[in-house]
Amino acid sequence: MQRILIVDDEGDVRDSIKSVLDLAGYTVRTAENAADALDQLERMPIDVVITDIIMPKMNGVQAIESIRKAFPRVRIVAISGGGNFGLAAYQPTAITTNAYLASAEKAGAHLVLTKPFEAEDLIEAVEKLLGVGHA
Amino acid sequence: MVRLRTSFATYVTVCVVAVHIVLLPALFFGMGYVIRKSHEDLFVEHARTFARVLAEEFEVSVALESRQRTEDLLDLAVLHGEARYAELFDGGVGTRSRLGSPDIAVPRHSDLGFGQGGDDIYYIVLPIVHAGHSAELRLGFDELPTQDRIHLAFGRMLWLLAGYLSVAIGIAIILSHRLSRPIRRLQDVSRAIASGDYAQVLNVSTGIRELHDLAVDLEAMRHELVGVNHRLQAKIKEKEQSEARREELQRQLRHRQRLETVGTLASGIAHEINNVLVPIILFTSTVLKDASLASGSRAYLERVLGAARRAKDVVRKILTFSRQLDEAKLTLIDLRVVTMEGLNLFSALAPPSIEIRTQISEAIPLVKADATLALHLMMNLCTNAYQAMEGADGVLTIGLRNSEQAGSDTGTPSRVELWVSDTGHGMDADTVERIFEPFFTTRSVGQGTGLGLSVVHGIVESFGGSITVETKIGAGSTFRVFFPAVRQANSVGDLMVPGG
Numbered sequence: 105m106q107r108i109l110i111v112d113d114e115g116d117v118r119d120s121i122k123s124v125l126d127l128a129g130y131t132v133r134t135a136e137n138a139a140d141a142l143d144q145l146e147r148m149p150i151d152v153v154i155t156d157i158i159m160p161k162m163n164g165v166q167a168i169e170s171i172r173k174a175f176p177r178v179r180i181v182a183i184s185g186g187g188n189f190g191l192a193a194y195q196p197t198a199i200t201t202n203a204y205l206a207s208a209e210k211a212g213a214h215l216v217l218t219k220p221f222e223a224e225d226l227i228e229a230v231e232k233l234l235g236v237g238h239a
Numbered sequence: 240m241v242r243l244r245t246s247f248a249t250y251v252t253v254c255v256v257a258v259h260i261v262l263l264p265a266l267f268f269g270m271g272y273v274i275r276k277s278h279e280d281l282f283v284e285h286a287r288t289f290a291r292v293l294a295e296e297f298e299v300s301v302a303l304e305s306r307q308r309t310e311d312l313l314d315l316a317v318l319h320g321e322a323r324y325a326e327l328f329d330g331g332v333g334t335r336s337r338l339g340s341p342d343i344a345v346p347r348h349s350d351l352g353f354g355q356g357g358d359d360i361y362y363i364v365l366p367i368v369h370a371g372h373s374a375e376l377r378l379g380f381d382e383l384p385t386q387d388r389i390h391l392a393f394g395r396m397l398w399l400l401a402g403y404l405s406v407a408i409g410i411a412i413i414l415s416h417r418l419s420r421p422i423r424r425l426q427d428v429s430r431a432i433a434s435g436d437y438a439q440v441l442n443v444s445t446g447i448r449e450l451h452d453l454a455v456d457l458e459a460m461r462h463e464l465v466g467v468n469h470r471l472q473a474k475i476k477e478k479e480q481s482e483a484r485r486e487e488l489q490r491q492l493r494h495r496q497r498l499e500t501v502g503t504l505a506s507g508i509a510h511e512i513n514n515v516l517v518p519i520i521l522f523t524s525t526v527l528k529d530a531s532l533a534s535g536s537r538a539y540l541e542r543v544l545g546a547a548r549r550a551k552d553v554v555r556k557i558l559t560f561s562r563q564l565d566e567a568k569l570t571l572i573d574l575r576v577v578t579m580e581g582l583n584l585f586s587a588l589a590p591p592s593i594e595i596r597t598q599i600s601e602a603i604p605l606v607k608a609d610a611t612l613a614l615h616l617m618m619n620l621c622t623n624a625y626q627a628m629e630g631a632d633g634v635l636t637i638g639l640r641n642s643e644q645a646g647s648d649t650g651t652p653s654r655v656e657l658w659v660s661d662t663g664h665g666m667d668a669d670t671v672e673r674i675f676e677p678f679f680t681t682r683s684v685g686q687g688t689g690l691g692l693s694v695v696h697g698i699v700e701s702f703g704g705s706i707t708v709e710t711k712i713g714a715g716s717t718f719r720v721f722f723p724a725v726r727q728a729n730s731v732g733d734l735m736v737p738g739g
Contacts, residue, residue: 114514116518117518119518120520120522121517123521123522123525124521124525158510218513220516220517220520220521220547221517222520223521223525
């Protein structure tokens with residue numbers, strides 16, 4: 105059973121992603137913030153973490169770093185609103201078309217999705233990270 | 240003014256006169272006494288000497304022997320001695336000169352003083368001893384000539400003193416006038432200074448040290464006041480200028496802040512909207528996966544999804560634009576090339592009702608800019624101009640020229656000016672204030688996002704340039720974009736400059 109953990113401070117975002125993944129047959133858990141996410145990761149095996157980068161309390165990039173350090177086998181999808189607004193804390197040192205993506209990738213995310221994404225994009229990303237199509 | 244001059248001169252004159260009124264009489268009487276005394280003494284001396292000589296003559300000669308000889312001698316006294324009476328008493332017998340005045344009474348006492356006795360005669364009585372017996376010689380000298388001489392001397396002295404007084408008064412008047420002139424000048428300048436006129440230079444030349452020092456000090460004071468005045472005025476002007484500059488800068492800052500705020504707001508809103516779009520798209524997708532959905536509901540939900548995707552697109556455009564600015568690559572470009580390219584593009588798109596004119600200068604220095612964004616900018620300006628003239632014939636002018644700044648020889652760089660002019664409906668003051676705001680538009684709903692000019696503004700800012708607008712309702716508008724020019728193109732290569 106492939107377990108997926110969704111981390112986002114917005115309930116609607118969590119639940120809508122969950123609805124897509126539920127329909128596709130995955131076991132889905134949700135967490136409100138990075139601390140809660142790490143807690144759940146301790147308690148049960150998770151295959152993929154889908155996390156927002158911009159969140160209050162611990163920010164998403166730090167969360168990604170922590171997860172990677174603590175749970176190196178977990179695959180991570182970073183999702184972001186895509187505005188420069190949210191990245192005030194991260195000064196891009198180089199000009200890339202997706203500066204925010206760069207920080208997420210640097211932190212250890214395997215894939216990045218920009219909000220709002222289609223349901224198909226989401227499924228495709230998860231399947232890619234799991235290596236095979238879901239049985 | 241006149242009163243002052245009179246009073247000072249009069250004062251001095253009156254003082255001089257007063258002093259002399261006191262001194263001159265004293266002088267007069269003093270000198271008069273001296274004159275009178277010396278004349279009297281001379282007279283008396285003369286009279287006594289004569290009398291003594293005559294007495295001696297009587298004593299040594301034999302005149303006494305003879306009455307005739309006695310009379311002759313006595314006549315001598317009258318003739319040569321200015322005597323009016325000469326008599327010799329010898330043994331009770333008096334021999335008198337007949338040449339003297341007969342009506343003179345003979346005094347009994349002798350040697351009265353000059354001027355005494357009330358008869359203008361100076362009597363001398365001398366004893367004579369001759370041949371054993373004594374006689375008495377009596378002479379009466381005429382005082383009148385001496386008195387006349389005294390009066391004459393007095394007269395002369397009077398004239399002298401009068402002349403002296405006149406000269407003294409004259410000198411007093413002249414001196415006081417000469418004194419009052421520098422004083423008056425000092426007063427004039429003082430008055431001028433007191434009433435705020437610092438322009439009159441004090442140039443008083445006077446021999447009097449105090450006045451000269453006063454004039455020097457006053458001039459120094461005036462000079463100081465002039466200096467102070469100038470400094471104050473310069474300071475006030477400086478203050479006004481810096482005040483005006485500060486107000487202008489504040490106004491620009493407020494404008495810039497407003498734009499930034501709106502820009503930041505737009506970016507922030509975009510982010511929030513992206514977040515909100517996630518559940519809209521995903522939930523709707525999930526529901527649409529339900530095969531049992533009624534076709535009507537399916538149709539509606541598909542339209543919801545479509546609308547959500549369009550929203551996503553709009554937001555993407557906003558974010559793309561602001562990212563573009565951040566990532567602009569500044570290189571040395573020739574704006575003529577960009578302008579020609581823009582012209583080609585635009586004339587292909589523009590309707591025939593728009594006449595396109597150009598005023599492109601030959602020699603334009605290179606500017607540091609992003610070619611793509613510069614083209615984008617130009618197209619936006621042309622589009623804006625075209626939209627202002629929509630529905631009517633109009634003229635669109637595109638110009639490019641080297642715009643010298645004032646005092647460009649002081650090192651301030653020259654600029655290249657790109658301008659786009661239209662003969663459209665123009666804008667009122669309130670509109671002009673806001674045209675560069677994102678989402679601000681005067682067009683009706685659905686006819687434009689109002690992003691065009693805010694894009695232009697953002698691009699201009701990223702080049703370090705500036706943009707101005709001239710407009711008149713009913714006549715049209717002109718947008719001028721100023722690019723900082725590069726003086727020498729010695730390093731021709733890409734200049735990677737971090738944006739933002």
